[in-house]
Structure formats: structure tokens, C-alpha cells
Amino acid sequence: MPRASVDVGTATATVATLVEAVRDHGSVAVLDATERFDGVRPASLRVPAAVLTASLESADPRVVAALRESITRARLGHAAQVPTGSRTDIAPGGVVEQRWVPVSRVGLYVPGGLALYPSSVVMNVVPAQVAGVAGIAVTSPAQKTNDGWPDPNVLAACALLGVDEVYAAGGAQGVALLAYGAVDTDGTVIEPVDVITGPGNVYVTAAKRLVRGLVAIDSEAGPTEIAVIADASASPAHVAADLISQAEHDPLAAAVLITTSEWLADAVDAEIARRVPGTRHADRVTVALSGEQSGVVLVSSVDDAVAVSDAYAAEHLEIQTVDAAAVAARVRHAGAVFVGPWSPVSLGDYCAGSNHVLPTSGIARFTAGLNVLTFLKSMQVITYDETALKAVSEDVLVLSAAENLPAHGEAVSARFEQRFSA
Structure with a gap:
């Protein structure tokens, strides 16, 4: 199956000037871009605390309750991902410890284009908080309908999670703001971050590609x-x-059925034809489902279905077969796997306790979805005493000589030189 045609390379060339402008001119460049692309110029980049509080207080109580449940489940799911450190006695007197250390500061991007995503606030913030990150900044596009601040439900989710550093900046300029920092309109310094995560359109992706290396990104x-x-x-x-539920995200969304049953393929086609006209985003869904990136793959066996699935490496993979758990256990490449008839992808989007920021475009072959480890570094701590170093010193000398780096060996032998006072 082909993927939807998304040219990140061309987008990168397009946004490079904007990213450089934010690097060189800070908040003025961000606000100029916001006015140009979003049609509004907020009074400042940072959302005032009073606006965050008011957003939570005025939010639909049902939305607040659902967000609370999503947060609770996400905390449980992500707490299970926290790794434990280890200590290994390599030799008598020689120890190597593995420590997991959170990064100092992260920037979390929450989209605000065809749809608004308070759920993405939860999915980005919770694993960072569980990892122990001290500095968390959220950025999301300014909305003309909200006085230039991000979507009210996005702000309500931030308030629920205790995140008070929120910026009205979307697109490439939002990513550049996180990477380079700036001085806000009131003179407040916006510090750059160490890691940027969160989904977005092709321009967000292009900006992340441009700043990768200066900061880490999720994918x-x-x-x-x-x-x-x-x-x-x-x-x-x-x-x-x-299939329809994911197609409503984007006209470029991919929906692929891999089945052993020609009857099921025909029945699903008929069901789609019946359901699509009644869905709110019927035009968008129709474009996505009729695109080259969507379709049905008919296979002769479940073994072949798994092989096709692994080759495709979908962001979301559902297993709706006899003995679905056994089939799921054989899958190697997918962002997240949803097992059985009562585990739809939309559950994972909101309240499964998993994360919905997942690898797309086949990179699930080598990349995991957003998780606690995204915000942690593994640090090795080495402690050798004199006896332990002496026991291995000859090997260090031999290897350093073999690599023509004699000073490396001398850094060890110097510790054992006989010294005499004058």
C-alpha cells in the first residue's frame, strides 16, 4: 500500500526562513507568523494564568470529567513504563550503575487545525510528568474565536494537569519558539527546551526536522x-x-483492511457506503477512503495478514479475528495494537491508558510511540577502586596502543607510577 503523498522535504524548504526568523527575531517573528497564518495577533505569547483558570471553570463539566478520567488512566498506564536503575559488579571493586534521569525541560506541541485536541495535552503532558520532568511548556495555535489564545478545551486540559506555561503559537513558528526560546512582549524570557514532542501537520513536521539535533524530537x-x-x-x-473514525482526521488519512474473507471485504464496503453520508465530516472521510493510501488487501491466511501488517507497520493496528490475542502476539511492527472487537482505536485516542502519539509512515518498524522513556536519559555511572583499575590496566594499555592513542593508556599507568620525593 502506498502512503499518502506528503513532501516533508519541500515543506522544510518552505518553513526554513520562518524558523530562522524566529531564531533571529524571537517573539516578533512568532507573532508576525501567527497573524499571517492564524489571522489573529495575541497580546502575548504566554497565555495568562487567569485565562487558563477561566477556561477550566467555563468548560463543559462533562468534558472536564472525561479529561479527568483520561488523565487518571494515562497516569496508570505510563507509570508502568518507568524503568528502574541497576548496579552491576563488573569485577571486585569495579561497579557500573545505570541511572535514568529526566531531561530538564520539554516543549509539547498540541495541534489546532482541522480538529482541536485537548486529548493530546493529556498524551504529551502525562508521560513527561511521570518521568519527573521539572519544566513543561505547551504550545498550541492561536484561535481567532478565543481572543487569540489556544482552544479553550486545550487550555482547560492544561489547567487540569497543573501546566501553567502555555503559549499561543502553532505551526512551524511554535516549534521554533520551543527550540530557540524568545523574550515575550512583557520582557519575560521563554527558555528553550531539550525535547519537543507532539503531532502536527507537514509544516510542524518540517520544523521539527530542522531543529532536530539542537533538541530531541519524538518522531x-x-x-x-x-x-x-x-x-x-x-x-x-x-x-x-x-476505518471511518480514523479517516475523519484528515483527507490524507490511511484506512487499510487486511482480510482473509472476500465476504467481509464486500460487507465492509457496503457498510462504509451506508455510514459515510451520515457522518459529520463526510467529505473529508470520502476523500481519505478513496485515496490511494486506503484500500483492502485480500490475503489467503492469517499468517499472510500478519506478514502484510508487519511490512506496512501501521500507526494503529486492530486485530479482529478468531483468537485475536494470539494473532496480536505475533505482530512485530505497529505503533499500537488493539486486540479484539471491544478495543477500537478511538478508545486509545482518549481513555485506554495508552498513548495516542504514535509513529506513522512505516517508522513503527524502528520507532516507538510517545512514552515515559521519551523524556528520560540513561546515564552510566562508573566507580572503580585502585585494585579494580590495576587488574585491568594492562588491557587498557594494550588497546590504547593498538588504536595509536598512547595517552589513553598513560592516564591509567600514571596512577601506578612509583614516585620518590627529592
Whole structure:
């Protein structure tokens, strides 16, 4: 299956000037870009604390309750990811410890284009908080309908999570702001971050590519994807609804059914035709489902279905087969796997306790979704006493000589030279 055509290279050339402008001119460049692209110029980049509080107080109580549940479940799921340190006695008197240390400061990008994503606040902030990150900044596009501040539900989610450093900056300029920092309109310094995470459009992805190396990033996100492995036991209504649910994200979204059943393939097509006209974003869904990136792959066995799925390496993979858990256990490449008829992808988008920031475009072959480890560094701590160093000193000398780096060996032998006073 081909992927949707997204040219990050061209987008990178397009946004390079903007990213450089933010680097050189700070908040003025960010505000100029915000006015140009979002049609509004907020009074400052940082959202005032009073606006955050008011957003939470005025939010729909049902939305607040749902966000609280999402946060609770996400904390449970991400707490299980926290690694423990270790101590290894390499030799008598020689110890290597593995410590996990959180990065100091992170910037979390929350999209605000075709849809608004308070759930992405949860998915970005919770693993950073569980990892123990001290400095957390969130940035999200300014909204003309909210006096130039980000979406009210996004702000309410930030307030619920105790994040008070929130900026009205979207697109490439938002990413550049996080990477380079700036001075806000009131003279407040916006410090640069160490890691930038969060999904976004092709221009956000391009900006992340440009600042990678100056900061760490989670991944270069492309259009969302769902693949479903299904056999004749699957419900056509369930499969069709799940394919449609991801197609409503973006006209470039991919929806792929991998099935052993020609009957199911035809039934899902019929169900999609019945459901799409009644969905709110029917035009967007229709474009996505009729694009070259979406379709049905008919295979002769579940073994072949797994092989196709692993080759495709979908962002989201559902397993709707007989003995779905056993099939899921064989999958090697997917951002997240949803097992059985009662585990739709939309559950993972909000309240499964997993994370919905996942690798797209086939990079699930070598990249994991956003998790606690994204915000942690493994640090090795080496402690040798005199006896332990002496026991291995000859090996260090031999290897340093073999690499023509004699001073390396001398840094060890110098510790054992006989010294006499005059």
C-alpha cells in the first residue's frame, strides 16, 4: 500500500526562513507568523494564568470529567513504563550503575487545525510528568474565536494537569519558539527546551526536522493510519466504523483492511457506503477512503495478514479475528495494537491508558510511540577502586596502543607510577 503523498522535504524548504526568523527575531517573528497564518495577533505569547483558570471553570463539566478520567488512566498506564536503575559488579571493586534521569525541560506541541485536541495535552503532558520532568511548556495555535489564545478545551486540559506555561503559537513558528526560546512582549524570557514532542501537520513536521539535533524530537509524524486484520468472524459494522473514525482526521488519512474473507471485504464496503453520508465530516472521510493510501488487501491466511501488517507497520493496528490475542502476539511492527472487537482505536485516542502519539509512515518498524522513556536519559555511572583499575590496566594499555592513542593508556599507568620525593 502506498502512503499518502506528503513532501516533508519541500515543506522544510518552505518553513526554513520562518524558523530562522524566529531564531533571529524571537517573539516578533512568532507573532508576525501567527497573524499571517492564524489571522489573529495575541497580546502575548504566554497565555495568562487567569485565562487558563477561566477556561477550566467555563468548560463543559462533562468534558472536564472525561479529561479527568483520561488523565487518571494515562497516569496508570505510563507509570508502568518507568524503568528502574541497576548496579552491576563488573569485577571486585569495579561497579557500573545505570541511572535514568529526566531531561530538564520539554516543549509539547498540541495541534489546532482541522480538529482541536485537548486529548493530546493529556498524551504529551502525562508521560513527561511521570518521568519527573521539572519544566513543561505547551504550545498550541492561536484561535481567532478565543481572543487569540489556544482552544479553550486545550487550555482547560492544561489547567487540569497543573501546566501553567502555555503559549499561543502553532505551526512551524511554535516549534521554533520551543527550540530557540524568545523574550515575550512583557520582557519575560521563554527558555528553550531539550525535547519537543507532539503531532502536527507537514509544516510542524518540517520544523521539527530542522531543529532536530539542537533538541530531541519524538518522531516526524505523517497523516494518521489505521490497519485492521480481520477474518470472517469480524463484524462489518465494527470494522467500517473504525476505518471511518480514523479517516475523519484528515483527507490524507490511511484506512487499510487486511482480510482473509472476500465476504467481509464486500460487507465492509457496503457498510462504509451506508455510514459515510451520515457522518459529520463526510467529505473529508470520502476523500481519505478513496485515496490511494486506503484500500483492502485480500490475503489467503492469517499468517499472510500478519506478514502484510508487519511490512506496512501501521500507526494503529486492530486485530479482529478468531483468537485475536494470539494473532496480536505475533505482530512485530505497529505503533499500537488493539486486540479484539471491544478495543477500537478511538478508545486509545482518549481513555485506554495508552498513548495516542504514535509513529506513522512505516517508522513503527524502528520507532516507538510517545512514552515515559521519551523524556528520560540513561546515564552510566562508573566507580572503580585502585585494585579494580590495576587488574585491568594492562588491557587498557594494550588497546590504547593498538588504536595509536598512547595517552589513553598513560592516564591509567600514571596512577601506578612509583614516585620518590627529592
